[in-house]
Amino acid sequence: MATVVELREKCVAEIDTYGRLGYFNDRPWLRRAFFAVPREDYTPTRVWVPKREEDGRYPVLDRREQPETWLRAVYSPRLALITQIADGAVRIEDGPTVSSVFTSSLSCPAVVVDMLHYLNPAPGERVLEIGTGAGYSAALTAERVGPGNLTTVEVQHELADLARASLQRAGYDIHVHAADGEQGWEAGAPYDRLISTAGVRQVPAAWLRQVKAGGLIITPIATPMNRDALMWLRPDGEGGARGALITDLSFMKLTSQREAGPWREYGWPRLPDYEVTVTPDGEQRIRTHG
Ligand SMILES: C[S@@+](CC[C@H](N)C(=O)[O-])C[C@H]1O[C@@H](n2cnc3c(N)ncnc32)[C@H](O)[C@@H]1O
Incomplete structure (x- = not known):
């Protein structure tokens, strides 16, 4: 079984490959903080995993039943863990759910x-x-x-x-x-x-x-x-x-x-305001007019 230190290091190594320079790039304080804070201490014993199983439901991961899978999930760089659904109306004690109204999570x-x-x-x-x-x-x-x-x-x-x-x-x-x-x-x-x-x-x-x-x-x-x-x-x-x-x-x-209102209320350009050009060598550009 991988240790928590190994999983944390693996998680950091993977995040280091993201983006152009890695998200920890030139932020040594953030790397230190990531190693100093045990993410598992903030993760509830039971969480929903936001990936539907074949039956269409989001599974529950329980630390007591699957300690290694739970810990691997805690340190999966791209995996959010859902801690509340429908403002608490869907209870984790009731197990997997089809509801996707996620209202709190540990962001990935x-x-x-x-x-x-x-x-x-x-x-x-x-x-x-x-x-x-x-x-x-x-x-x-x-x-x-x-x-x-x-x-x-x-x-x-x-x-x-x-x-x-x-x-x-x-x-x-x-x-x-x-x-x-x-x-x-x-x-x-x-x-x-x-x-x-x-x-x-x-x-x-x-x-x-x-x-x-x-x-x-x-x-x-x-x-x-x-x-x-x-x-x-x-x-x-x-x-x-x-x-x-x-x-x-x-x-x-x-x-x-x-609740979403019309996009223009939030100051967004309308879709016709985007201009598209494709050059003969296949370069495609989309930008707002002006
Ligand atoms: C993605 S989760 C938080 C992630 C968390 N900071 C972490 O460490 O991963 C977003 C949180 O925002 C909270 N939230 C939503 N609306 C809010 C509001 N109006 N005021 C304060 N918190 C709010 C939700 O209840 C939820 O717990």
């Missing part, structure tokens, strides 16, 4: 690392995380920013309680609040950086107010192209911001932004 290690790569906080900076989940990404962030500098907000009270307990057990001084993260967390503002592990359709105004001018917001944003995109934004201190999209991924949305 590669995505957690990629997002923190872009957040890249400095030691001592004040960070606000939206979407605590089980607390794993909070632990990695706290390894970097140090005691008392991370505030994390989780909308589901029972998840916030579990994460707070896990983080305290590990000795972290992190402010964990059960609240709607769309409002940020005013009492701890201003923040140097904000990371959301729940996607948005519209950037919440509270985030733009609570992050310092020239600070950084990293969040997934829904796109009309079927996938979400990771986005960075620099607030201007007056309630506005500028930024860009970084890469594609998929994320559950902020509870208050689950």
